[in-house]
Amino acid sequence: MLMKRPILLCIFLLSQIIAWAQPTAIPVITELGLAQAPAGKLSKYWLQIASNSLSEPIYVPIMVAKGLEDGPVLGLTAAIHGNELNGIPIIQEAFRQVDPTKLKGTLVGVPGLNAISIPMDRRRFPDEEDLNRLFPGKENGDESQQYAWRIFNKIVRHFDYHIDLHTASFGRINSLYVRSDIYNDTLMQMARLQDADIILHNEGKPSAGQVVAASRTLRAEAMLAGIHSITVEYGDPQVYQPEMIERGVLGVLNTLSWLGMINRQVVPTPSAVVCKKSYWIYVDEGGLLEVPVELKQLLLKGDRIGILRNPFGDIIREYFAPEPGIVIGKSSNPSNGNGGRIIHLGVLR
Ligand SMILES: [Zn+2]
Structure with missing residues (x-):
């Protein structure tokens, strides 16, 4: 009889643990x-x-x-x-x-x-x-x-x-x-x-x-x-x-x-900064892209936004903001074929 008690206790505890671990049924x-x-x-x-x-x-x-x-x-x-x-x-x-x-x-x-x-x-x-x-x-x-x-x-x-x-x-x-x-x-x-x-x-x-x-x-x-x-x-x-x-x-x-x-x-x-429109600016050649601007950065026309290099590190192309604006989003992937994205430029209202 005495031997049975710890076993029963174990079974009871186990059943409680199982009950606790079961998620409530979601309809x-x-x-x-x-x-x-x-x-x-x-x-x-x-x-x-x-x-x-x-x-x-x-x-x-x-x-x-x-x-x-x-x-x-x-x-x-x-x-x-x-x-x-x-x-x-x-x-x-x-x-x-x-x-x-x-x-x-x-x-x-x-x-x-x-x-x-x-x-x-x-x-x-x-x-x-x-x-x-x-x-x-x-x-x-x-x-x-x-x-x-x-x-x-x-x-x-x-x-x-x-x-x-x-x-x-x-x-x-x-x-x-x-x-x-x-x-x-x-x-x-x-x-x-x-x-x-x-x-x-x-x-x-x-x-x-x-x-x-x-x-x-x-x-x-x-x-x-x-x-x-x-x-x-x-x-x-x-x-x-x-x-x-x-x-x-x-x-x-x-x-x-x-x-x-x-x-x-x-x-x-x-x-928040309010923009009346926005657009992405893309590379027109393939290469390894660096985007030297930060999210939310305000840009002037002509600010450098992209530096494209070949695998040897030579600069093959640079990109500049075509008009003033703000950086809404940007590429985080250096590897870009032609048509890869540089920045998402917001034009302020
Ligand atoms: Zn989405």
Whole structure:
């Protein structure tokens, strides 16, 4: 009898450890249903968005903090480009800081919108499409078109306000900047709340030459549907940057304060440089590139922005700012064929 007690105790402890280690089951949904989400609580869901060739479901993680009082729906979407990760901890931390019992309205977070490309460390969808140029997508289109259609219709169309969280692409680094329509008062106000270095006017419409009907960004599609939407670029790809994350969380909390969803004053942030337009400057020959300017640096016309060398170290070409402006983003990859990017130049308003 005495021998049995330690064994029973061990079994009991083991069962407790197993119970503790089991994550709480997260419900699977097929569409975001805010009416069904419990008020005064944080809910986590797996939204089944697609299925792979082994018939296995692909899930998008969704967080919903629904207040006890009615109010607007603010949606946060991160990583539509699968290598742009700083937005994920911004959403996680914002939810940690929001008390659903004191919230007015609903905060929705999607910490991993491109659930197929994120585990593959890829910016693009497996079919090489850029999901953020595919909206509205197609209900019965190809793989990426269906994915775009579903994320808009099952998730994003439920928002009143929307922040799409991005970073730079591979081989480049970014300041913290907002892409928004600066001539729209509501969107400009949202942009000013984000603790950004730069606010760039950009309507999110397709650039010339693209097929207009199916090449909108998620932001442009949201705006067409009457959702107030901005894009924020937080630094660099495939990394977590504590400073960017902290400033991103401040921007989300400021947006919640401004919308009256949380009882907190908007925290003032340094005013951002406003740009009326921007463009990338490219090398016209291949070589090894040095970019001797810093992010956020103000440039005069003629300032040197690029030094291109051959493998022997000889300078083969130098590049200069064609007009005054600010460095929004820059290349971080020295290896460039002709057409490689040097800097993303913002032209001040
Ligand atoms: Zn992006």
